[in-house]
Amino acid sequence: MLTPQKLEELAKQLSDTLPPGLKTAADEFELKAKALMQAQLTKLDFVPREEFDRQAAVLAKTRMMVEKLEQRVSALEAQHTQDAE
Template sequence: MLNPQKLEELAQQLASTLPPGVKAAADEFEVKAKSVLQSQLSKLDFVSRDEFDRQTAVLAKTRMMVEQLEARLDALETPAPEQSDAE
């Protein structure tokens, strides 16, 4: 679900912002930051991109079906023109 490489990159970016005097603790900070980030992000209600794309396709198909049904209903509700009995 969560891309470990992205978490690694984010943890490295956070570690690189530390002042030079604290660089010695950067490795430990990076490990802890990655752990905290992963823990907090796992609590969020995310869906994968694939699932999002699938649901978007389902929604588009459903919307098209609703529009078609509305058009059919409108056609059924529209009164037919009266035919004359001119024989």
């Protein structure tokens, strides 16, 4: 994902491609390009890495709980089958 530093670097690269006569407008161009890219990126369906990692940890914990419950249900079913005989 693009970080704010990457956005600044990309905006600077874009401004550096301007002809020498337009260097006075480079700062304004850089700010506008950066704002435009940030606005477009907010429209995309991204989640921050921290949120992804947090949800992955929750999923792993949930999977472990489900596996333990499945083992417990299997043991109770086996016990019930033995008691019925």
